[in-house]
Amino acid sequence: xxxxxxxxxxxxxxxxxxxxxxxxxxxxxxxxxELFPFMAxxxxxxxxxxxxxxxQGLADAxxxxxxxxxxxxxxxxxxxxxTPGSDPEFMRRHHLDANGVEYGILIPLGRSGSHQxxxxxxxxxxxxxxxxxIQKYCEFDKRIRASITVAQEDPAAAVAEINKRAKxxxxxxxxxxxxxxxxxxxxxxxxxxxxAVANKLxxxxxxxxxxxxxxTGSGMGSYYIEEHTSNVQTMQSLITSLVIEGxxxxxxxxxxxxxxxxxAWEPALNWRLDKHWQRFKSEVPHLKRAPSExxxxxIRFTTQPIDEPDNPxxxxxxxxxxGVDRLFFSTDYPHWDFDDPRYAxxxxxxxxxxxxxxxxxxxxxxxxxx
Amino acid sequence: MSKETIANATPSxxxxxxxxEAIDCDVHxxxxxMNVLVPYLDDYWREAVETRGLERHKMNVTGQxxxxxxxxxxxxRPSQGEPGTDLATLQLRALDAxxxxxxxxxxxxxxxxxxxxxxxxxxxGAVNEWIAREWLDRDPRxxxxxxxxxxxxxNCVKEIEKRAGxxxxxxxxxxxxxEMTLGRRYYWPIxxxxxxxxxxxxxxxxxxxxFAPASTGWPSYAFEDYxxxxxxxxNQLLSLVAEGVFAxxxxxxxxxMESGFAWLPPFLWRANKTWRGVRAETPWVKxxxxxxxxxxxxxxxxxxxxxxDGGKLERVIEQIGSDDMLLFSTxxxxxxxxxLDALPDSxxxxxxxxxxxxxxxxxxxxxxxxxxxxxxx
Numbered sequence: 001x002x003x004x005x006x007x008x009x010x011x012x013x014x015x016x017x018x019x020x021x022x023x024x025x026x027x028x029x030x031x032x033x034e035l036f037p038f039m040a041x042x043x044x045x046x047x048x049x050x051x052x053x054x055x056q057g058l059a060d061a062x063x064x065x066x067x068x069x070x071x072x073x074x075x076x077x078x079x080x081x082x083t084p085g086s087d088p089e090f091m092r093r094h095h096l097d098a099n100g101v102e103y104g105i106l107i108p109l110g111r112s113g114s115h116q117x118x119x120x121x122x123x124x125x126x127x128x129x130x131x132x133x134i135q136k137y138c139e140f141d142k143r144i145r146a147s148i149t150v151a152q153e154d155p156a157a158a159v160a161e162i163n164k165r166a167k168x169x170x171x172x173x174x175x176x177x178x179x180x181x182x183x184x185x186x187x188x189x190x191x192x193x194x195x196a197v198a199n200k201l202x203x204x205x206x207x208x209x210x211x212x213x214x215x216t217g218s219g220m221g222s223y224y225i226e227e228h229t230s231n232v233q234t235m236q237s238l239i240t241s242l243v244i245e246g247x248x249x250x251x252x253x254x255x256x257x258x259x260x261x262x263x264a265w266e267p268a269l270n271w272r273l274d275k276h277w278q279r280f281k282s283e284v285p286h287l288k289r290a291p292s293e294x295x296x297x298x299i300r301f302t303t304q305p306i307d308e309p310d311n312p313x314x315x316x317x318x319x320x321x322x323g324v325d326r327l328f329f330s331t332d333y334p335h336w337d338f339d340d341p342r343y344a345x346x347x348x349x350x351x352x353x354x355x356x357x358x359x360x361x362x363x364x365x366x367x368x369x370x
Numbered sequence: 371m372s373k374e375t376i377a378n379a380t381p382s383x384x385x386x387x388x389x390x391e392a393i394d395c396d397v398h399x400x401x402x403x404m405n406v407l408v409p410y411l412d413d414y415w416r417e418a419v420e421t422r423g424l425e426r427h428k429m430n431v432t433g434q435x436x437x438x439x440x441x442x443x444x445x446x447r448p449s450q451g452e453p454g455t456d457l458a459t460l461q462l463r464a465l466d467a468x469x470x471x472x473x474x475x476x477x478x479x480x481x482x483x484x485x486x487x488x489x490x491x492x493x494x495g496a497v498n499e500w501i502a503r504e505w506l507d508r509d510p511r512x513x514x515x516x517x518x519x520x521x522x523x524x525n526c527v528k529e530i531e532k533r534a535g536x537x538x539x540x541x542x543x544x545x546x547x548x549e550m551t552l553g554r555r556y557y558w559p560i561x562x563x564x565x566x567x568x569x570x571x572x573x574x575x576x577x578x579x580x581f582a583p584a585s586t587g588w589p590s591y592a593f594e595d596y597x598x599x600x601x602x603x604x605n606q607l608l609s610l611v612a613e614g615v616f617a618x619x620x621x622x623x624x625x626x627m628e629s630g631f632a633w634l635p636p637f638l639w640r641a642n643k644t645w646r647g648v649r650a651e652t653p654w655v656k657x658x659x660x661x662x663x664x665x666x667x668x669x670x671x672x673x674x675x676x677x678x679d680g681g682k683l684e685r686v687i688e689q690i691g692s693d694d695m696l697l698f699s700t701x702x703x704x705x706x707x708x709x710l711d712a713l714p715d716s717x718x719x720x721x722x723x724x725x726x727x728x729x730x731x732x733x734x735x736x737x738x739x740x741x742x743x744x745x746x747x
Contacts, residue, residue: 025394067648183586183594216605217547217583217598222554223612225648226605229640230585238582240597245590264636271632271682272675273598278438279705280593307639310660314635314689323683335646 008203010342014100018356021363022104023302024206024330025144025258027137028070028085032111034136038128043157046121055212062229063220068336072228076334084334088140097145097332101343103361103369105172106146106208107259113151119143120169122151122160130165138170145367147175147204152184153193162192163332166199173202173257178231178238179209185245193251200318202255202366203239207231210320235261236269239295243273246286248294255366256299260332267321270295297357298350302330303358304339308347316349325352328363386469387710391723393730393737394473395440396627396670396699397464397575399505400436400454404429406504410496413473413544415489417681429480433576433583433595443465443705453703457508464702465511471727474540475505476574477513478626478691482545487521491529494519498533506538513737515543515572523559531559532617534567540736541570541625547577547602553613560655565619568735570668575599575628600675603629604637607663607731612642614654616666623733625668628701635689638663664692668733670699671713671725673706679712687721697733698726 013020029035036044052059068074069086076094078087079370085091096104113125126149128230133146140333146164150158165171174196182188183203196203208231214220215230235258248254270292275292277284287294301322309315345355363369401407404425408416419425434441436452446463448456465473481493494517497662500541501514516533518526526542533539542564550556552573564571576599580586585600603626610616610624641659649655687696700712713722731738 067650071622124716150711176414179585179587181587183584183589186590211585211587213582213585214586216551216609217577217581217584217585217602218548218551218606218609219581221551221605221609225612225641225644225652226551226608228644228648229608230605232637232640233604234585236601237589237594237598238585240464240584240594241586241589241725244594255446262636262640264639265633267682268632268636268686269597269600269679272600275675275706276440276593276596280438280591282439283593284593305643307636308643309635309639310691311689311690317685317689318545318636333652340737 002079008063011232012100013341013359018100019102019360019370020100020329021360022101022331022333023257023328023363024107024304024332025104026085026132026333026335027106028083028110029132030086034126034127035111035132037288039124043121054210055117055118055208065256066224067337069203071336072334073336073338077368085147088137091333092141095331099331103363104144105367106137106319107175107204108143108147108149109206109208112177113149116151116196118152119154119157123154123157126151127161128342130171132169133168134168145172145369147171147173148201149175150192152176152180152189152192155189158192159195160194162199162201164203165353167287173204175204175206177209178205178207178261179211179213181211183241184238185241185243185247185272187245187351190247190250191248193254197251197253197297202257203256204259207234207261228331232262232265236265239269240273241301242349243291243294244287246297249286249288254298257302257304257366260304261301261329262305262307263303263322263327264307264318266295266301267318276335296326300326300328300362302328304332305337306339306344312347312349313348317348320347324357325362327358328366329359385714386466386522388679390469390471390623392468392470392698392700392726393514394464394468394700395625395730397460397473397475397670397702398454398704399460399475399477399501400452401429401477401500402451402455403638403744407493407496407712410499410719411492429482431478431480432579433577434478438592440705442703446703450502457724458507460702464700465509468700468712470511471741472511472513475501475512476543476572477517478545478574478576479517480731482517484521484522486526487519490519490521491525495529495532498529498539502538513538513540515539515541516569518542518544518560519543520548520578526560527563528565531561531567535571537736537740538732539569541572543572543574545576545578546573546599546629547581547583549578549580551609552606553611554611554614555613558615561615561619561622565622570623570625570733572625573603575603600630600633607637608641608659608668610707611655611659611662612652614652616662617654617656621665623668625670625697625733627670627699628673628704629669629691630673630697631669632676632686634669635686638691650692659721660691664695668695668697668729670697671699672699672701672704674714678716683714693721693724694723694729694732697730699734
């Protein structure tokens with residue numbers, strides 16, 4: 001959080017013998033022209049002529065302005081004033097080196113092809129973003145890994161993109177947004193899950209998306225605090241859909257990581273699912289096990305923004321209920337609500353071994369990072 | 371159900387499980403047919419029912435298929451008609467069995483989902499009159515929520531003004547999801563009237579389905595719709611806080627019904643943390659959202675959506691950080707527990723007493739005023 005409070009000097013994770021896998025780093029183009037070398041002329045012209053055509057009122061910005069420029073930490077601006085996240089050299093110095101990042105997973109958000117109503121344009125944009133991640137970031141620093149962005153509303157094109165990228169081992173996951181046109185458990189999206197499983201890739205879902213539905217069942221909230229927090233409920237309904245539609249019965253090896261949606265709510269959701277399953281069993285005979293069993297087996301969570309209960313013991317209880325093995329550290333660099341690896345997990349009452357597991361071990365096993 | 375059945379149903383004198391020391395804050399009744407409302411409609415709407423065949427227009431709400439197991443416990447079904455339509459069954463199973471001092475009737479009626487705001491106002495008004503005549507007049511233990519035609523706040527205020535003199539109406543009733551988030555200023559005239567008349571705002575699970583019930587879109591199954599209600603309540607809670615409803619109406623109470631409550635602690639933590647980061651946008655929110663919520667918001671007990679054994683329920687209640695928020699409910703005739711096990715055994719005797727009686731009395735000023743002196747203090 002960008003609050004100018006002097007922090008006590010504390011050892012960096014590297015000094016403590018810890019290394020980090022940061023599961024949520026946001027890259028950004030300095031300008032959209034950066035993507036042009038990876039796009040056919042036809043789509044470059046389309047972008048320049050028609051721009052973004054999405055399911056919301058603002059074409060090139062979110063409709064809840066954030067509280068800091070570019071939703072970024074105030075100290076994350078590169079020396080030349082370009083967009084935070086857009087300068088790999090600055091990112092290396094400011095984040096990867098400073099915070100002892102052993103591996104960093106890119107989560108590209110701006111210019112997402114996933115949101116486009118024109119599916120062919122969306123596919124072209126996703127493909128360009130995929131090439132761009134490798135060329136600009138992975139080639140620059142060997143610690144960086146990329147996500148295969150796909151236009152989930154055109155599953156056939158998404159599958160083709162996954163198959164095309166899977167042999168590049170620096171892609172470690174398929175990335176789709178939690179807010180799509182329909183709940184992601186629906187069968188129209190199953191080819192994407194099938195391709196991910198076939199290529200032994202997990203699916204990462206970072207909060208957001210422009211599926212055209214308001215962020216609550218009662219329309220849009222007025223304020224950023226409502227929009228920010230509503231991503232938690234999005235993750236809850238996402239899990240509900242994946243489980244109840246039977247996705248994990250169909251794809252027993254599918255692995256899911258929910259990114260920046262929190263995790264403290266997961267036990268309560270599991271209890272709710274299991275309790276009411278007792279009454280709704282006859283509606284969903286395709287479920288062979290209690291819903292929470294699917295959730296616990298298939299779904300993992302990143303830690304940022306870490307919850308801060310008044311009583312830190314509550315966080316420890318939650319972590320015990322979720323399971324240390326299901327939590328993956330993330331910073332959300334360079335965004336304002338960044339979790340500092342020196343402090344974020346300190347109040348959770350974790351042993352050194354548990355902290356190491358969350359900081360890096362779980363993600364390494366999940367992504368097959370050596 | 372014939373008039374005779376109702377008239378002959380005399381309340382049992384057995385003390386029931388709680389011997390009168392319980393207030394059931396969520397009991398459901400259902401309108402069996404629009405025909406029962408016709409006597410309470412004005413000439414225009416009576417004619418409309420006749421000429422348009424409105425009584426043939428099914429008014430079941432999408433979120434609550436009446437034959438789904440969760441919405442009707444097998445032993446709480448009347449011998450005839452849909453669950454919640456028979457006074458005698460309700461008296462026997464909900465009131466006598468539990469030894470209920472007062473029970474608050476909630477009628478989830480499809481008028482709230484109509485698009486014609488005047489038709490909704492007419493039908494909701496008729497439902498409220500029907501509740502007064504056919505239920506409240508027939509058992510002194512019954513209280514009710516005023517069904518509001520939520521399509522139009524002016525119509526809501528008119529209905530509140532019309533019912534407020536009848537102290538047996540103890541709160542207003544809104545569905546958890548509708549056309550706009552509930553904190554929006556559009557709805558503030560309702561809250562002004564509620565605060566003035568000492569009526570909590572009851573928000574019950576359900577949606578008018580103006581939008582998909584979740585930001586992820588339209589789910590396939592009723593099971594999903596039911597589970598994601600909790601998220602709908604979370605969104606509404608933050609809306610009420612962020613828009614400043616409780617700053618503007620400091621005496622207002624909001625009661626979430628059939629919402630579950632295990633989701634509350636992580637919601638409160640997240641709301642607090644995010645508020646600390648972005649509070650500059652809503653300067654009228656001057657305290658941690660959790661503090662505001664603990665003061666103004668109450669939740670009914672059933673369905674208990676945390677495991678009642680293994681210490682988890684107690685932990686959740688401890689994490690909520692308040693003993694004042696839970697209000698006893700059976701959610702009759704919905705099926706969340708067996709027998710009379712509405713109140714988890716693992717709760718402490720002091721907390722049980724608060725949930726059963728003290729918290730409801732503190733929440734509903736109109737119940738305080740009509741409660742016998744011995745349970746009021």
